[in-house]
Amino acid sequence: GDIYRRAKNAESLSTIEWRLGEVKFDVGEKVRHFAEAARLREEPLGDEAGAVQVWKKVLELEEGHQEAHERLIDLYERSQSWTDLHDALAVAARFADGPEREAAHRRAAARVLATRLGDFDRAALAWTQVADLVPADEDALVMLAQTHRQRKDYDGVKDAMERHLSITDDVARRVSIYFELAGLAPQRW
Secondary structure (H helix, E strand, O other): OHHHHHOOOHHHHHHHHHHHHHHOOOHHHHHHHHHHHHHHHHOOOOOHHHHHHHHHHHHHHOOOOHHHHHHHHHHHHHOOOHHHHHHHHHHHHHOOOOHHHHHHHHHHHHHHHHHHOOOHHHHHHHHHHHHHHOOOOHHHHHHHHHHHHHOOOHHHHHHHHHHHHHHOOOHHHHHHHHHHHHHHHHHHO
């Protein structure tokens, strides 16, 4: 491997790292070699499809590998593979290294569902999960109400707005929410 590093031959080095990952018995060593192969595929070689495959191999061995999750999210976003991006964000949320990171992944997954995939039913569920995870997240409640509105689920809109009312102390925001709630009445009947 050192010969190929010195020669800056990323293609051969990536192949060697892959093969080393295949023959090692220790899972940690396997992960280290496969991760290096993925980095080489992604950066110097520009082989994003190859990098995706190797990062997936890393996750088969170590489900919680943070770098693999983050790299797959980035690769899917760049390639506009929205379904894969949503799935990667949902899995990364489960293995996030803290509640803030989990919430960030869940927010991004909900946005993908609503804006890229047009799946408002699943987006409503995803925004509900964000609001449950971070009860004081006013943006999540606004997005939840908006998603319910797109679904024409006016009871869901009302529930999201009432939940928003329960967490905001901003008088102007509360008045605005009351006006929006009053405007829902004609749509509900």
